[in-house]
Amino acid sequence: MSFELLKELTEAPGIPGREEQIRAIVERELKGIVEAVRVDAMGNLIAFRPGQARKPRKVMYSAHMDEIGFIVRFIDDNGFIRLNPVGGHDPRNCLIQQVQVHGKEVLDGVMTTSTKPVHVQTEDDRKKALAVDDLFIDAGLSAKEIRKIVTPGDMVTLKRETTRIGKRVSGKSMDNRTAVYSLIQSLKKSGANRDDTYAVFTVQEEVGLRGAQTSGYGVAPDIAIALDTTLALDTPGIEARDQITQLGKGVGLTVMDGSVISDHALLKEFEALAGKKKIQFQHNILPRGGTDAGAIQRVREGVKVITISLPTRYIHSSIEMIDWNDLAAKIDLLSAYMKG
Ligand SMILES: [Zn+2]
Known part of the structure; x- marks a missing residue:
């Protein structure tokens, strides 16, 4: 875990269509740890690492780089x-x-x-x-x-400095640089992967999952795992049943949101993996909103997808807040899945 890298990623600017400064940080961090990196016409960065299994599946991980x-x-x-x-x-x-x-x-x-x-x-x-x-x-x-x-x-x-507050981190663009950070760290932590891994850092999610749509079509994965933030409404005045997630209670497994219903078998697979590795997780179910998974699921003849999320308070503001242990849990779960 590196607070410095998360701080650099969150403080850097990159609205939809202008993700170049984020992409440059990602490219620098991936140097030497993946086999190939390419950037497609829209600006999605696609990193590839071959799988070790005899019959590897194509697994796409997607983390959008843009901020509102x-x-x-x-x-x-x-x-x-x-x-x-x-x-x-x-x-x-x-x-x-x-x-x-x-x-x-x-x-x-x-x-x-x-x-x-x-x-x-x-x-x-x-x-x-x-x-x-x-x-x-x-x-x-x-x-x-x-x-x-x-x-x-x-x-x-x-413009906002990313700061540690107690066990939390607050700043702008936790949506979705925490996911960019998670994907980089999971690639570093997992080393050799079971399946063919396509780590895709997508563009233009905040205006309608646009980069995910084209990169999903291009990669044509068997399985896609979108990495994003989700709402943590565990603040004064909101009843327990309406909180979606709670900060500090683990990584989020998205059951459904406004864009997608996660593949049931994948959901069960991630629940079992988290249980086996003793990684704390919570389910999240949202009536509205979406992630890259919503676009990737519907390319070509359809793709099995799930969203792995990070509970975040005050989302789409300059003081978005996440819990450091939730972020660590997300990286633990992703890197365990990559390893196989
Ligand atoms: Zn997002």
Whole structure:
């Protein structure tokens, strides 16, 4: 386990379609530990390690590299930057944030809306609903200065230092750099693998599982295992039956979500493996949301899939929180499966 690598992966910027900085870290980490690495037309990184079994199956692991963010839509004459969201944002999570605008150089900025300070708010002001469209960035420069550096289409990401808090880690992009981290560490830990292993670091998941669809088609696996985060709603005010998962109670095995029903035999296989290796796990069942597994399951003539998830609090915010032991459990389970 390396907090430094997780910190580097989570703090690095990479919205859908702009995953190049994450991909570079992955390539560096995989050097010498897989047989081949290639990048497809969409930007999915596909690493291959041959299996040792006499009749190896093709097993694809998928971890999306992208994070939710924004692109610059418009720069007004006062230098304020207006945005187009990329991925699912709750506007309340976007208020009062530090951001980075990735133009010809990286500019720091603050993101907020024109809500009046509490000193001058009326009753009606307090009731006004927030919308992502009302957000703007103040980068502390004039329109003329901004336009020299920033062009519509440039990427905007949240700026947040990843920190350890007690036994937890908090920061931006735990969704899904914890999975990128898990896949790298599992490849390192497992050494030789039973099956042909395709470790795929996918693009554009947050806008509809797009990279998984094409890489799933290209790899054509027998089995696919999507690695992602899942909701941990174990915070004040939420009843036990609605918590989905709890932080610190182990790795998540996804039974179903809005995109997929995990293959029943695979689910049982992972339950048995976790039991045998004494790895703590919990089931998660979500009414909505999806993972790469949803896209890969339906390529070609269909693929057996499962999602292995990491319980995460405050998902899709800049303070996403995970438990270090859950992350270790996820790596233990994945590397055990790879070994066979
Ligand atoms: Zn995700």
